[in-house]
Amino acid sequence: MANEHMETLYQALDQATSLLHKQVKTSYLEAATEAGEDLLAGTITVQDGVPDQGTVSKLTAIFDPLDLTTFTAEECRQALQLVLVKAIQIDAIEPNKQVTPDAMAELATFIASVFLQPVPEALTVADLAVGTGNLLFAVMNQLKTALNVKVKGVGVDNDETLLAFAGMSSQMQHQDVELLHEDALGPLATHDAALVVSDLPVGFYPLDERAKQFATAAKSGHSYAHHLLIEQSLRALKAGGLGLFFVPSTVFQSSEAEGLTAWLTASAHFQGLLNLPQSLFAKASAQKSLLILQKPGAGTKQAKQVLIGSFPELTDRDAFSKFIDSVHSWAAQNLA
Numbered sequence: 001m002a003n004e005h006m007e008t009l010y011q012a013l014d015q016a017t018s019l020l021h022k023q024v025k026t027s028y029l030e031a032a033t034e035a036g037e038d039l040l041a042g043t044i045t046v047q048d049g050v051p052d053q054g055t056v057s058k059l060t061a062i063f064d065p066l067d068l069t070t071f072t073a074e075e076c077r078q079a080l081q082l083v084l085v086k087a088i089q090i091d092a093i094e095p096n097k098q099v100t101p102d103a104m105a106e107l108a109t110f111i112a113s114v115f116l117q118p119v120p121e122a123l124t125v126a127d128l129a130v131g132t133g134n135l136l137f138a139v140m141n142q143l144k145t146a147l148n149v150k151v152k153g154v155g156v157d158n159d160e161t162l163l164a165f166a167g168m169s170s171q172m173q174h175q176d177v178e179l180l181h182e183d184a185l186g187p188l189a190t191h192d193a194a195l196v197v198s199d200l201p202v203g204f205y206p207l208d209e210r211a212k213q214f215a216t217a218a219k220s221g222h223s224y225a226h227h228l229l230i231e232q233s234l235r236a237l238k239a240g241g242l243g244l245f246f247v248p249s250t251v252f253q254s255s256e257a258e259g260l261t262a263w264l265t266a267s268a269h270f271q272g273l274l275n276l277p278q279s280l281f282a283k284a285s286a287q288k289s290l291l292i293l294q295k296p297g298a299g300t301k302q303a304k305q306v307l308i309g310s311f312p313e314l315t316d317r318d319a320f321s322k323f324i325d326s327v328h329s330w331a332a333q334n335l336a
Contacts, residue, residue, distance in 0.1 A: 003075065003078070005070070005071070005075065006071070006075040006078050006079050007079075008066070009066065009071055009075065009076065009079040010078075010079035010082045010083065012039075012062050012063060012065075012066055013032065013035055013036065013039070013079060013080065013083050014082070014083060014086065015062050016035035016038070016039070016059050016062050016063065017031045017032040017035045017083060017086075017087075018031075019051070019055050019058055019059060019062075020034050020035055020051060020055075020059075021090075023050055023051040023052065023055050024050055024051065027087070027091045027161070028086065028087040028090040028091050029084075029087040029091055029093070029132075029161060029162075029165060030161060030164070032080075032083045032084070032087055032165065033161075033164045033165045033168050035059075036080065036165075036168040036169070036172060037168050038059065038063065039063050039066065039068065039172075040068070040168065040171055040172060042063075044056045044059050044060060068172065073137075073141050073173035073174060073175070074138075074141050076169070076172045076173045077134065077137050077138060077141060077169065077173055078102075080134075080165075080169050080172070081099060081102070081134055084099045084132055084134065084165075085099060095286070097131055097159065097162060097201075099132065099134050100134055100135040100138075100199040100246070101280050102138060103276075103277075103280060103311075103314055104135070104199065104246055104276065104280070104288075104290075105134075105135055105138035105139050105142065106138075106142065107274070107276070107290060107311055108135075108139055108197045108244045108246075108290065109138075109139050109142040109143055109146060110324070110327070111242075111244060111272075111274075111290065111292060111327070112139070112143065112195055112197070112242060112244065113143070113146050113147060114327060114328070114331050114335075115242045115271075115292075115294065115331075115335070116147065116194065116195070116242065117335075119147050119148075119149060120149060120194065121149060121150065122149055122150035122151070122152070123143070123149055123150075123151060123152070123194035123195060124151075124152045124153070124154060124190065124192060124193045124194055124195075125139060125140055125143070125151060125152070125153050125154070125193065125194070125195045125196070125197060126153070126154040126155070126156075126189070126190050126193040126195070126196045126197075126233070126236050127153075127154075127155050127156070127196065127197055127198045128156045128184035128189070128196070128198055128229055128232060128233050128236065129156070129157065129184060129198050129199065129200055129201055129229060130155030130156060130157045130162075130163070130166055130179065130198075131157055131159070131162045131163075131166065131199075132162050132165045132166050132169065133155055133165070133166030133169050133170060133177075133179070134169075135197060135198070135199050136153055136155050136166075136177070136197065137153070137169060137170065137173055137175055137177075139195075139197050140153050140175060140177070141173070143195075150176075151176070152176045152177065152178075153170075153175055153176065153177035153178070154177065154178050154180070154189055154190045154193065154236075155177060155178070155179045155180070156179075156180045156182060156184040156189050157179075157180075157181065157184070158181065158182060158183050158184070160181055163179055163181050166179055167179055183207075183210075184229060184232060185205065185207070185210055185211070185214075185225075185228055185229070185232055186210070188232070188235055188236055189236065190236050191235070191236060191238065192238045193236050193237050193238065193241055194237070194238060194241050194242070195237075195241065195242050195243075195244070196233040196234075196236055196237055196241070196242070196243045196244065196245075197244045197245075198229065198233060198244075198245055198246070199246040199288075200225075200226040200229050200230070200245055200246060200247055201225055201226065201229075202224075202225070202226050202247075202248055203224070203225055203226075204222035204223065204224060204225060205222060205223050205224070205225040205228055206222060208221075208222060208223070211223040211228060214227075214228050214231050214232070215231060215259070215262075215263040215266075215267070216228055216230065216231045216256075216259055216260050216263050217259075218256055218259070219259070223256070224254070224256050224260075226245075226247055226248075226251075227256060227259070227260050229245075230243070230245055230247075230260070230291070230293070231263060231267075233245070234267065234268055234293060234295055237295040238295070238297070239295055239296065239297030239298065239300075240294070240295060240296075240297030240298060240299060240300045241294070241295045241297070242292070242293075242294055242295075243268070243291075243292075243293040243294070243295070244290060244291070244292060245290070245291040245293070246276075246288045246289070246290055246291075247288060247289060247290075247291050248287075248288060248289075249275055249276075249287045249288060249289045251289070251291065252273075264293070268293040268294065268295060268296070269293065269294040269295075269296060269300060269301065269302045269303070270292075270293060270302070270306060271292040271293065271294050271302075271303050271306065271307060271334075272290070272291075272292035272303075272306055272307030272308065273289050273290070273291055273292065273306070273307070273308055274289060274290045274292070274307065274308075274309055274310065274311050275287070275289045275309070275310040275311065276288050276289060276290065276310075276311050277310070277311060277312065277313050277314075279313060290311070292307060301335075303330075303334035303335065304333075304334055305330070305333070305334055307327065307330050307334075309323070309326070311323065
């Protein structure tokens with residue numbers, strides 16, 4: 001690891017999580033949440049004699065040398081992200097709930113910075129499939145640095161375990177964020193987000209009656225959850241707001257693509273679709289793209305030429321530099 005300071009935090013959280021995982025008999029992810037909460041509280045939580053006194057002593061020895069005030073929000077997030085990667089392996093977490101790679105957060109932040117002009121003094125970023133919060137918090141941290149703005153977050157998820165980790169993570173990073181445990185396709189959590197960024201879960205939404213409230217619902221049978229979440233996320237944006245969605249690269253080739261395309265044409269500015277490098281995904285069929293939508297508002301317009309292309313490998317610096325230049329050139333011609 002390049003950041004040795006961050007590594008000390010990760011090592012402590014990893015050791016503490018492993019100890020708690022053995023003692024408390026919960027999932028590794030739940031043990032990680034408890035480890036983080038203990039570190040934040042400055043004391044080890046004991047319930048019904050668990051963890052035992054020997055483990056409490058070991059946990060105390062692990063945490064005592066740490067001073068959380070010396071770690072930046074990004075260092076905390078990166079350390080917790082490494083813990084998440086291990087939790088995914090040990091708990092065999094399903095693909096829809098796995099951690100979003102940092103490269104995807106960096107791409108989202110870059111595209112957001114291109115569109116969020118002039119730079120606002122403050123903005124709200126929402127994720128209606130927030131999970132453990134890693135993508136939302138990465139984008140929030142990066143936007144604060146890149147644009148020097150105050151950033152507030154709103155995250156929604158129906159998985160209590162993932163959301164508990166997100167809550168602990170947000171506290172450690174001192175994020176100004178509201179996390180809501182509910183169905184994101186129910187009543188809206190926010191209507192004034194300047195930006196929605198989401199790595200959307202792929203699959204069918206089981207509540208057919210609720211799905212009928214959406215134009216992207218299937219004509220018969222279950223609807224695609226990711227289609228419904230795109231529509232709901234656009235509702236959460238204020239006029240002129242930007243929606244950045246990581247979707248299957250085949251999103252416009254599915255049997256339900258016609259309904260999604262019809263809704264997009266009528267309700268949003270379809271500004272871009274960027275393919276992500278295959279190297280980010282275990283198999284080609286899992287490859288994703290970044291869908292760029294903008295809610296119509298004062299000063300917005302449909303780009304004459306939609307931004308279509310592929311995000312280069314981060315290791316190819318020349319290609320990456322050319323990509324950045326090409327996006328800025330596209331913006332000057334299509335968004336000005």
